[in-house]
Amino acid sequence: MADPTNSELAAILDELGDLYELDGAIVHRVVAYRNAAKAVREAPVSVARLVRDGRVTELPGIGATLEEKLATYLATGAVPALERLRTAHPAGVVAMTKLPGIGPRRARRLHDELGIDTLDALRAACESGRVRGLAGFGERAEARILAGLDAEDERPRSVRVTLPAALDVAERIVAGLRREPAVARAEIAGSARRGVDAVKDVDVVVASEDPGAVVAAFAALDVIAATEASGDGGARGLAHTGLPVDLRIVAPEAFGNLLQHLTGSKEHNVRLREMAVRRGLHVSEHGILDDATGETTLCADEPEVYARLGLAYVPAELREDRGELDAGFAAPALVELADLRGDLHCHTVASDGRGTIEEMAVAARELGREYLAITDHSASHGFGNEVSPEALVRHMAAVRAADERVEGIRLLAGSEVNILPDGSLDYDDDLLAQLDWVVASVHSSLRMESEPMTARLLRAVRHPLVDAIGHPTGRLIGRRRPSAVDVEALIDAAAQTGTFLEINGAPDRRDLDDVHARSAAARGVRLVIVSDAHRPATLVNQRWAVLSARRAWLGPADVANTLGWEALEPARPRHRVG
DNA sequence: GCCGTTTTCGGCCCGACTGTTTTCAGTCG
Numbered sequence: 001m002a003d004p005t006n007s008e009l010a011a012i013l014d015e016l017g018d019l020y021e022l023d024g025a026i027v028h029r030v031v032a033y034r035n036a037a038k039a040v041r042e043a044p045v046s047v048a049r050l051v052r053d054g055r056v057t058e059l060p061g062i063g064a065t066l067e068e069k070l071a072t073y074l075a076t077g078a079v080p081a082l083e084r085l086r087t088a089h090p091a092g093v094v095a096m097t098k099l100p101g102i103g104p105r106r107a108r109r110l111h112d113e114l115g116i117d118t119l120d121a122l123r124a125a126c127e128s129g130r131v132r133g134l135a136g137f138g139e140r141a142e143a144r145i146l147a148g149l150d151a152e153d154e155r156p157r158s159v160r161v162t163l164p165a166a167l168d169v170a171e172r173i174v175a176g177l178r179r180e181p182a183v184a185r186a187e188i189a190g191s192a193r194r195g196v197d198a199v200k201d202v203d204v205v206v207a208s209e210d211p212g213a214v215v216a217a218f219a220a221l222d223v224i225a226a227t228e229a230s231g232d233g234g235a236r237g238l239a240h241t242g243l244p245v246d247l248r249i250v251a252p253e254a255f256g257n258l259l260q261h262l263t264g265s266k267e268h269n270v271r272l273r274e275m276a277v278r279r280g281l282h283v284s285e286h287g288i289l290d291d292a293t294g295e296t297t298l299c300a301d302e303p304e305v306y307a308r309l310g311l312a313y314v315p316a317e318l319r320e321d322r323g324e325l326d327a328g329f330a331a332p333a334l335v336e337l338a339d340l341r342g343d344l345h346c347h348t349v350a351s352d353g354r355g356t357i358e359e360m361a362v363a364a365r366e367l368g369r370e371y372l373a374i375t376d377h378s379a380s381h382g383f384g385n386e387v388s389p390e391a392l393v394r395h396m397a398a399v400r401a402a403d404e405r406v407e408g409i410r411l412l413a414g415s416e417v418n419i420l421p422d423g424s425l426d427y428d429d430d431l432l433a434q435l436d437w438v439v440a441s442v443h444s445s446l447r448m449e450s451e452p453m454t455a456r457l458l459r460a461v462r463h464p465l466v467d468a469i470g471h472p473t474g475r476l477i478g479r480r481r482p483s484a485v486d487v488e489a490l491i492d493a494a495a496q497t498g499t500f501l502e503i504n505g506a507p508d509r510r511d512l513d514d515v516h517a518r519s520a521a522a523r524g525v526r527l528v529i530v531s532d533a534h535r536p537a538t539l540v541n542q543r544w545a546v547l548s549a550r551r552a553w554l555g556p557a558d559v560a561n562t563l564g565w566e567a568l569e570p571a572r573p574r575h576r577v578g
Numbered sequence: 579g580c581c582g583t584t585t586t587c588g589g590c591c592c593g594a595c596t597g598t599t600t601t602c603a604g605t606c607g
């Protein structure tokens with residue numbers, strides 16, 4: 001039997017946390033389970049293996065009790081406490097706690113006092129007016145629950161938009177506000193500033209002595225459709241794209257405090273405040289209160305907040321409580337878009353792209369790239385415009401001819417080859433050997449079970465002519481779950497063969513994600529940051545992969561295409577010995 | 579349930595908002 005994945009073990013801990021919360025455990029115990037779940041989910045190695053090696057308590061937040069529970073799960077496939085709690089608290093009650101305005105206490109009372117144990121029963125109780133009879137609930141509560149249930153029915157997933165769409169709105173807002181005389185400073189905050197995969201709203205922080213003028217200017221921006229809840233502290237608006245926008249306004253002397261607070265993450269801020277308390281300091285968006293003197297320090301700039309706490313400044317992308325507040329932390333030099341010298345994944349009209357070879361080459365050159373691999377789809381793509389082996393021979397010649405014509409950029413003849421369900425590739429080796437760059441990707445049968453899917457990808461990794469694995473998990477943010485591939489096994493294999501793994505910059509891919517990319521780099525895997533552009537304008541999509549890489553703590557040395565082609569070419573797997 | 583310049587017990591971030599409330603618990607970010 002295969003080991004359970006980290007995400008499977010994390011899900012068990014999260015469920016235990018939810019159930020203990022319903023069971024009335026003190027909040028700190030619940031938080032302990034959730035912290036442990038986070039540590040397991042983000043662990044760079046197999047947690048199941050750590051458990052078997054007796055090393056799992058090395059993870060932050062895992063102690064003897066949770067080690068025991070995890071070991072029991074590995075040995076028996078079950079956790080007795082979990083089974084008992086599941087019996088005591090029906091799944092429907094847990095689901096109720098996910099509705100807005102319903103937490104564990106209220107869910108528990110709905111169950112205990114009205115016998116409600118499903119979402120359907122909750123709806124019926126609200127519609128018949130039985131909920132308002134409960135102390136602490138009123139008509140407003142009933143209406144809110146019904147609204148929450150309706151929203152649940154309409155949208156199974158929370159409304160989130162990918163980062164580029166959110167940043168487009170946010171950057172327009174900030175640019176517009178900066179033109180206002182009343183605005184001293186304006187910055188994007190929140191999860192968008194941290195560069196996460198998808199966001200549910202946008203936060204903007206403004207420094208000003210004249211909040212009224214700022215709110216008026218905000219409401220007048222052409223990207224803003226409507227505003228509500230305006231006041232001196234800020235306003236809540238809705239962009240025409242449907243994205244909610246929170247504007248917060250603060251006096252310039254406390255701008256750093258509010259920007260730090262609203263940038264988050266919540267987990268980062270909680271850890272930051274815990275560390276501050278040990279120094280007798282209390283951090284909030286209003287300043288830093290010193291127990292000893294009773295004085296509050298205001299910080300005009302964000303770095304002052306970290307300095308006042310005796311901490312190294314933390315770049316926004318790293319603020320996830322993944323070790324960035326540990327003793328001895330010094331911000332690593334993170335990879336930047338300008339460090340990238342080439343792009344190794346793009347398409348042209350030869351397959352499903354919208355630009356010619358030359359158009360893509362010129363656009364990449366204008367972005368400052370020194371080389372560009374043309375990697376059209378292979379022979380069994382299934383979406384039309386397939387490149388047969390004969391067509392690929394002609395295409396290679398066309399790329400090499402274009403390389404002669406276009407000055408200032410090196411064009412590489414490549415292909416994005418399909419990894420077939422059995423792990424084989426859909427071009428012959430003698431053809432692949434003629435290419436400068438081969439990226440192998442899964443485009444079909446994405447829902448295979450974990451073991452065959454992993455075996456499929458491992459076979460491709462071990463193919464000596466495969467340079468890189470494209471979008472390794474196949475996820476589409478908000479639309480398609482990652483495939484069942486065991487990414488840890490994939491990383492181990494790539495570390496052995498020297499095969500590169502992509503961080504694909506298509507806005508809805510960003511695949512590998514930040515957690516896996518960090519894990520890969522930590523185990524010596526070489527990563528490439530690519531655009532997967534399908535037209536000249538989307539070559540800029542490397543930007544999104546750079547953000548994922550930064551969230552993965554990667555520096556220029558972790559990313560192979562910060563090298564020139566003359567250095568990268570001999571480093572391809574096909575030249576490795578052994 | 580975890581953890582330690584408060585180390586094996588006694589703490590565990592901070593503030594705003596909401597609705598229902600006569601002083602605040604629960605929820606949220």
